[in-house]
Amino acid sequence: MDDLTDDWSGGVAELCAALIRIDTTNRGPGDAVGERVAAEVVAAMLGDEVGVEPAVLESAPRRTNVVARIPGQDPSLGALLVHGHLDVVPAAAADWSVPPFAGEIRDGYVWGRGAVDMKDMCACVLSVVGSWRRRGVAPRRDIVLAFVADEETGGDLGAKWLVEKHPELFDGCAAAIGESGGFSVTVDGVRLYPIGSAERxxxxxxxxxxxxxxxxxxxxxxxxxxxxxxxxxxxxxxxxxxxxxxxxxxxxxxxxxxxxxxxxxxxxxxxxxxxxxxxxxxxxxxxxxxxxxxxxxxxxxxxxxxxxxxxxxxxxxxxxxxxxxxxxxxxxxxxxxxxxxxxxxxxDPVQSPFDSEWFDAMTAALLAEDPDAVVLPYCLGGGTDAKAFTALGIPTYGFGPLRLPADPAVYDHRAMAHGVDERVPVDALRFGARVLDHFLRTV
Ligand SMILES: [Zn+2]
Known part of the structure; x- marks a missing residue:
């Protein structure tokens, strides 16, 4: 039975902090720390706690990708791909008020490089699927998880490489979610949640x-x-x-x-x-x-x-x-x-339908945790790994839900990604995990 009273989402902040402590800085071709250590931790967790056998694939030494498939209850349904990148952009420690790779949790925030881009969503996804076995949950449809390398310098050793060399890993995927979208922006007391459905x-x-x-x-x-x-x-x-x-x-x-x-x-x-x-x-x-x-x-x-x-x-x-x-x-x-x-x-640009069962399911998951949510589709000005997966004909969405503080003077989410003192509220992570749990189980 699905025990919704179980406080399973409590560990998500510690998991996010643990991922931040693994330095995966990506300065570009030939100058990356590499994702191998992080990928091994993720793969071990998927094996131990989810009970699946992930594929661990290196596109170059230490540039490691992890892909796993969690079987759903209804094999006739198309699979959902959930992708997240393990690399982060560089951080100049001298500019920060905390060491950027210490993964500190204090004052209600998880601090460090990757806290919002995007070890937060990786931690949310892992805490959700890691809880399912002990909660007796199985998703409706297959969930394909891809934790990839190299997004920050274009994905040649990550998403693009997987799509080119191992497209069979994504067989039967009918839609995908990834970073950039699902976070709240509060204007005049109204909480809007833009979900990415397009990219320039x-x-x-x-x-x-x-x-x-x-x-x-x-x-x-x-x-x-x-x-x-x-x-x-x-x-x-x-x-x-x-x-x-x-x-x-x-x-x-x-x-x-x-x-x-x-x-x-x-x-x-x-x-x-x-x-x-x-x-x-x-x-x-x-x-x-x-x-x-x-x-x-x-x-x-x-x-x-x-x-x-x-x-x-x-x-x-x-x-x-x-x-x-x-x-x-x-x-x-x-x-x-x-x-x-x-x-x-x-x-190439991305354009996925927002009048779709996928968009409706994301909306329903947000509303289940925030009944006042106003959900709307949005177009990213830049790009993510969605571009690579779109090439397989899979509609992709930006959906890493976070309920964020209303006042940008308290917490300015837009200044966080690639910024100094990158951090994410612990409450926002727990909200994100609950929304993703709802979505991934029921979609
Ligand atoms: Zn990112």
């Missing part, structure tokens, strides 16, 4: 102009630096028009209704004004009402009196679902002749 795509590009090299005292009309900066000026001056995807339109509409804020989605100015009126929740949509092109790097020349033959720049481009082709056409037009572009990385 990421196109990182290198731009390159070539020209005629020579002595700078003899100017020539084919100067690579001039060609490049002229193109960059056009890119920088371009204002992308508003383009409302279904998720963003629904987000703005539901948030406006819940907060009694006027919503005008008919013009670009109307949309921008609506986003501004929505305050703290509007911030989540600000980067997702249009595509964006951001110049982030520039290299050319070695001496002041030498015209170089090559000039290069870096361009971070984010594209809305459905928009990649037209965005690329516009970028090419802005760059003009003489500047070529190559992709450094390319991840």
């Amino acid at each position: 795509g990421t196109m990182h590009m290198r731009l390159r102009a070539t020209g005629r090299a020579g002595h700078a005292s003899r100017p020539n009309p084919d100067n690579a630096v001039v060609t490049l900066v002229s193109a960059l000026a056009r890119v920088a001056a371009h204002r992308w028009p508003v383009q409302l995807t279904p998720t963003v339109r629904e987000f703005l509409t539901r948030a406006g209704a819940a907060l009694d804020v006027p919503v005008d989605l008919d013009t670009d100015d109307g949309v921008d004004a609506t986003v501004a009126r929505l305050g703290r929740i509007g911030v989540l949509a600000a980067a997702t009402v249009r595509n964006s092109t951001t110049l982030t790097g520039l290299t050319a020349g070695s001496a002041v009196n030498v015209i170089p033959s090559v000039a290069e720049a870096l361009l971070d481009t984010r594209v809305l679902p459905g928009a990649p082709d037209e965005v690329l056409a516009t970028v090419d037009e802005l760059l003009g002749p003489g500047v070529t572009r190559t992709f450094i990385t390319r991840g």
Whole structure:
């Protein structure tokens, strides 16, 4: 029998702290501590407490992924994939008020690198599935768990590698949940819970102009630096028009209704004004009402009196679902002749249906623990491993539920991921574990 009075979620904070104490810093290819120790701890727990035999897969030395399947009661139902990354971004200890890898629990918070990105959700998931056997619980459908490496530098050794080399591990998965979504944002006393149902795509590009090299005292009309900066000026001056995807339109509409804020989605100015009126929740949509092109790097020349033959720049481009082709056409037009572009990385946008049984089940799980919750779909401005799993045709959602303090002066969740003094409230973790338990058992 499922004993709901059992205080099984009590250990989630200690588990989160234990994961934080395992340093899994990922500075990029060739400069990562590696996820192996964390992966071994997770695999041992899945074996000992869940009773499954996880696959432990290394894409490179110490870059370790763990995948396991918990059988459900009804094999005719598609499986649900739950994915979380074990790596974290670097932390400069001198800036912190606690050692970032000490995993301290104090003042009602778990402190340390990864506390919200995303050892919190990993701990919630592990505490849920780790409690099921002793509570006599079996989920309705198969639950596939993937604890992966390398999300923070793009997933080449984690989610992307698994999808490419071991797609059979995800056979029969009908939907997926992962990070970024399900946390509360309180505005005027209303608790809104955005669930990720879309992501902008990421196109990182290198731009390159070539020209005629020579002595700078003899100017020539084919100067690579001039060609490049002229193109960059056009890119920088371009204002992308508003383009409302279904998720963003629904987000703005539901948030406006819940907060009694006027919503005008008919013009670009109307949309921008609506986003501004929505305050703290509007911030989540600000980067997702249009595509964006951001110049982030520039290299050319070695001496002041030498015209170089090559000039290069870096361009971070984010594209809305459905928009990649037209965005690329516009970028090419802005760059003009003489500047070529190559992709450094390319991840397609994500668009999953929010009028779906999955979204309804996540909503129901939140409402079961917070009857006042206002749930709405949202689009991430950046990207997660969802992009990799979407490539398998699996609809993906950002759902790592947390009920957070209302006042950002007390706790500013947005400043936490990749920030200094990253921490998560213990109460929020326990709430997250209970919501995930409800969802994973009943979905
Ligand atoms: Zn993350």
